[in-house]
Amino acid sequence: MEVWEVVLAGIICGVIVVYGLLKEANEWFYVRRLGKKRFYLPPGNMGWPFIGNMLSFFKAFRSSDPDSFISSYAKRFGRIGVYKAFMFQSPTIMVTVPETCKQVLQDEVRFKPGWPKTTVRLIGEKSFIGLSYDEHKRIRKLTAGPINGKEALATYLGFIEETVVHTLETWTVMGNIEFLTHLRKLTFKIIMYIFLSKKNDHLIEALEREYTAINNAVRAMAINIPGFAYHKALKARKKLVDALQAILSARRAERVTAAPQAKKDMTDALIDAEDEKGHKLSDEEIIDILIMYLNAGHESIAHITMWATCFLQEHEEVFQKAKAEQDEIVRTRPQGQKGLTLTEYRKMTYLSKVIDETLRVVSISNIVFREANNDVKIGGYIIPKGWKVAVWLRNVHMDSEVYPNPKEFNPSRWDGPPPKAGTFLPFGAGSRLCPGNDFAKLEISIFLHYFLLNYECV
Numbered sequence: 001m002e003v004w005e006v007v008l009a010g011i012i013c014g015v016i017v018v019y020g021l022l023k024e025a026n027e028w029f030y031v032r033r034l035g036k037k038r039f040y041l042p043p044g045n046m047g048w049p050f051i052g053n054m055l056s057f058f059k060a061f062r063s064s065d066p067d068s069f070i071s072s073y074a075k076r077f078g079r080i081g082v083y084k085a086f087m088f089q090s091p092t093i094m095v096t097v098p099e100t101c102k103q104v105l106q107d108e109v110r111f112k113p114g115w116p117k118t119t120v121r122l123i124g125e126k127s128f129i130g131l132s133y134d135e136h137k138r139i140r141k142l143t144a145g146p147i148n149g150k151e152a153l154a155t156y157l158g159f160i161e162e163t164v165v166h167t168l169e170t171w172t173v174m175g176n177i178e179f180l181t182h183l184r185k186l187t188f189k190i191i192m193y194i195f196l197s198k199k200n201d202h203l204i205e206a207l208e209r210e211y212t213a214i215n216n217a218v219r220a221m222a223i224n225i226p227g228f229a230y231h232k233a234l235k236a237r238k239k240l241v242d243a244l245q246a247i248l249s250a251r252r253a254e255r256v257t258a259a260p261q262a263k264k265d266m267t268d269a270l271i272d273a274e275d276e277k278g279h280k281l282s283d284e285e286i287i288d289i290l291i292m293y294l295n296a297g298h299e300s301i302a303h304i305t306m307w308a309t310c311f312l313q314e315h316e317e318v319f320q321k322a323k324a325e326q327d328e329i330v331r332t333r334p335q336g337q338k339g340l341t342l343t344e345y346r347k348m349t350y351l352s353k354v355i356d357e358t359l360r361v362v363s364i365s366n367i368v369f370r371e372a373n374n375d376v377k378i379g380g381y382i383i384p385k386g387w388k389v390a391v392w393l394r395n396v397h398m399d400s401e402v403y404p405n406p407k408e409f410n411p412s413r414w415d416g417p418p419p420k421a422g423t424f425l426p427f428g429a430g431s432r433l434c435p436g437n438d439f440a441k442l443e444i445s446i447f448l449h450y451f452l453l454n455y456e457c458v
């Protein structure tokens with residue numbers, strides 16, 4: 001054998017050994033240390049050191065078939081709805097079918113929020129995703145009613161309507177517009193008014209830009225180097241914190257000198273909030289809660305509104321049916337009544353199906369994260385204490401056993417009785433169910449009402 005052949009054989013053997021070692025590294029490091037418990041882990045694979053399964057995850061979400069990542073597990077291991085993986089730098093159990101997702105979301109004792117550290121750093125340690133069990137309950141009670149309650153919806157309806165009508169009129173004279181960008185501006189304007197009573201366009205545009213930078217990085221690799229999305233997002237968060245601190249300080253100063261206001265917004269409610277021991281929220285806590293609410297309260301609505309508008313445009317029959325319903329609402333309106341009422345909104349039954357179908361097909365919050373407080377048995381397998389749980393809401397909505405022909409946009413699939421518990425989770429479930437779900441549907445409906453009556457995209 002020639003020397004070069006020996007060297008080449010050595011290199012090939014070396015590469016194979018290193019490949020094998022790297023491929024098993026996460027398995028040895030995270031799985032073997034579980035002792036006998038490891039035999040009760042669900043099937044799956046732990047991917048490569050540090051990056052785990054993230055390369056195939058990103059590849060799928062950048063392709064035209066984002067569901068290929070999770071469906072590859074079902075193909076390899078069967079539709080068992082629980083798989084092990086290594087994602088966002090943590091050993092993770094992925095739950096993917098209605099039964100397992102529901103079990104995790106409804107168990108707030110054995111599961112706490114488990115968002116990747118990088119997401120928590122962007123949204124805030126003191127925001128909802130970082131709050132302890134008791135703090136979370138208190139802040140929910142304080143903020144969910146004033147957003148989603150019947151009285152709140154009736155109060156906000158007028159402002160949402162006025163802003164939508166004005167914005168649509170402005171767009172018609174702007175020529176070609178980037179639809180999502182402008183929808184984001186619209187939805188941000190609305191949430192800024194509700195939380196901070198701010199109508200200043202310049203301020204709203206500046207803050208919305210920072211949110212766009214944050215949202216671009218929520219699912220990006222956490223590389224804090226200039227030029228990378230995560231680095232830009234951290235800088236954007238700092239700017240947001242500074243701007244909100246200035247607003248909050250000004251509000252506190254105003255409240256000392258000015259007479260008490262009859263009209264209070266959510267910032268006032270957060271300043272006034274007190275627990276049973278008389279503790280008030282610090283500025284840091286209020287700012288993180290605001291950062292999360294302002295973000296959650298505009299980004300998803302903008303995306304769902306955009307998709308619903310596109311689906312309506314693409315499906316002539318659905319468009320005509322939805323338009324007929326809105327025409328009828330206006331036609332039967334009492335004389336002299338200007339604008340929409342909550343009663344009219346409740347009559348938009350077909351439009352509600354269009355929105356639910358959009359929420360299902362798009363599944364904008366495709367995954368939510370938890371962490372196991374203890375070893376938890378699920379579907380006959382174990383989720384070890386400290387492991388993350390990725391609750392794959394999108395997979396529930398794309399499950400052909402629940403929704404035949406799941407990729408098809410078909411509002412009529414909602415004609416029958418309401419969906420079975422755990423099969424429709426666009427807003428999550430359990431104690432962390434989205435507190436803005438009714439508000440979101442109201443805002444999307446108002447936009448679509450005016451769009452259907454007076455406009456079309458060209």
Ligand code: HEM
Nearest residue numbers: 128296297300301304365368426427428432434435436440
């Ligand atoms: C189409 C629109 C929306 C969608 C699809 C959506 C989806 C979701 C989902 C899936 C969760 C659950 C997260 C989890 O279980 O960890 C959630 C939580 C949350 N959402 Fe929404 N959301 C929308 C609109 C809104 C609006 C309008 C607001 C505020 C006005 C809002 C505020 C929040 C907050 C504060 C949480 C955290 C709740 C908690 O941890 O207790 N969302 N949202």
